[in-house]
Amino acid sequence: MNCPDERRAKTLKQSGLRFGALIALSLVVMGAMLWPTTPQNLGVDNRLVTSGALAAWRSGNLIVLVRHEERCDRSSNPCLGPVDGLTRPGSVSAVAVGSAFHTLGMSHSDVLSSPTTRTVQTSQFMFGDVHVLPDRLTLCGTALAHDLPARKIAGRNLLLVTHSECIGDLERVLGYPHADGAEYGSSLFVRVGTNGKLKVLGVLNSQGWAAALGHL
Known part of the structure; x- marks a missing residue:
């Protein structure tokens, strides 16, 4: 594989890792919103x-x-x-x-x-x-x-x-x-x-x- 191909493969791999990390973070945030870790505070608002x-x-x-x-x-x-x-x-x-x-x-x-x-x-x-x-x-x-x-x-x-x-x-x-x-x-x-x-x-x-x- 020549140098441009190697750089392209490396870039794609890094992009894939970043995308995977972003998806994982999104799932964690969504999970926290949908399944709160502690009961809601009834003293807030109404x-x-x-x-x-x-x-x-x-x-x-x-x-x-x-x-x-x-x-x-x-x-x-x-x-x-x-x-x-x-x-x-x-x-x-x-x-x-x-x-x-x-x-x-x-x-x-x-x-x-x-x-x-x-x-x-x-x-x-x-x-x-x-x-x-x-x-x-x-x-x-x-x-x-x-x-x-x-x-x-x-x-x-x-x-x-x-x-x-x-x-x-x-x-x-x-x-x-x-x-x-x-x-x-x-x-x-x-x-x-x-x-x-x-x-x-x-x-x-x-x-x-x-x-x-x-x-x-």
Whole structure:
């Protein structure tokens, strides 16, 4: 092969490699758009409505997993009481989130809580008296997608005050294996379909409630 032919072949090869890389990058971008790695933020724009979360709440067709508020043994903030419980700022945030849920209406909702100090305190500040589970692993793990609907009463929302790892367990089962870790006081909204199938609608962090409710 003479020099011009060699240069032409080399140029074609480089062009092919660049084109292949461009196609691969496009597929990655399209995949990220079509299959997001983490549930959408319901505190943005009017997503509490457009996601169907508000309608599902009013129909009693939601399961909501709420992470406990800030734990004292991992914070420099002052403790509310026991070191394995909440911080004082965490208790204030819990009251605010509870008030937001009451704005949506709690008359057709049931609340369960993990039995740890931090989850029980979070539950009490948010919702008052709740049913405390016998063990923190009672509703946790990969069986959550089956166990939560089994606990839910038709026409009533079910809220579970729990831990980040348990929320992550459900997200993985429902198609979000790489979801961002749940923040303190955040809520994962999951709709229960007529066939019992679960669908993640989105996440509402504690600081996003004011904006979300402002659109109602």
